Amino acid sequence: MLLSKSCEYAIRAAVYVAYTSNLGKRAGIIEIAEAIGSPMHFTGKILQALSRKQVLSSAKGPNGGFYIDDRHSVFLIDIVRAIDGDELFTACVMGLKSCSDAGPCPLHDQIKPLKSQLLAEFSRKSLNEMVKEYEQNRYFLK
């Protein structure tokens, strides 16, 4: 797996939250979990984490829920970093502590560009872009 299950849920939840935010509404965890097909409470925890990391916002009480302040744009990499960190882009494929550009493992030179590309894709993909496609019914979230 490229990303942890938590991170997959995080991305899908964030897309849904961005989607409802565009409609001027806040999304509650019940609604979100239903929309993306994930365990409700667990999804709540993940959204709390995203909220703490300022990827999105939350409000308690009536009409509360999760939302995204549309003044700051979120990129996929923000979500991935918040949940999985960035070892995906930095750690050695073979798990070697001694692996580095200077003393590379036998896969280093071939894998490095792939990791860079992955990082680049995650960095340029905005949540807004993903929401647009979702609004066009181009895909589901489960």
Add this chain to the structure above:
Amino acid sequence: MLLSKSCEYAIRAAVYVAYTSNLGKRAGIIEIAEAIGSPMHFTGKILQALSRKQVLSSAKGPNGGFYIDDRHSVFLIDIVRAIDGDELFTACVMGLKSCSDAGPCPLHDQIKPLKSQLLAEFSRKSLNEMVKEYEQNRYFLK
């Protein structure tokens, strides 16, 4: 993490086994675990799995251990498939069941070529190639 810890150990152990096989010797789990810096018994389990999947061979008793029949060449992909399966190359990054070429997730088109490249690299990298570099002291296994 791209690969599971088990798979990382598997690759490193396989390189070491191929290395000792080239020297006409068999490697025992104590020696292997020491060489690659991994938990001994756990490494034994992993090697058993590789043996069952015919990636390498084993022999019991005195002078026994793990070895690789040099008539069949092993590629990295064989090890990865044996331990982690191939969901790394096939599963959706966002964890969507509904994701496919026909109904792609918003990352599908960008990630697909990366997964193909990863698969290609793993498919063309032979254990022998990795051993050669190891023999030249180009890297360590821990």
Add this chain to the structure above:
DNA sequence: TATATAGAGGACAAATTTATCTTTTAATAA
């Protein structure tokens, strides 16, 4: 045949990830 060697296999345990449930806190609105 007896003994020592070394992997195979099973049972078990620790650690991590994923998932659930309950209580607390904050906010809204009546």
Add this chain to the structure above:
DNA sequence: TTATTAAAAGATAAATTTGTCCTCTATATA
């Protein structure tokens, strides 16, 4: 102020991955 709503937080549990230990089986060799 009170009741209600919904996230935050904490405790607990299930599942998976990682790691350990002990016994069994096969093999070599004396």
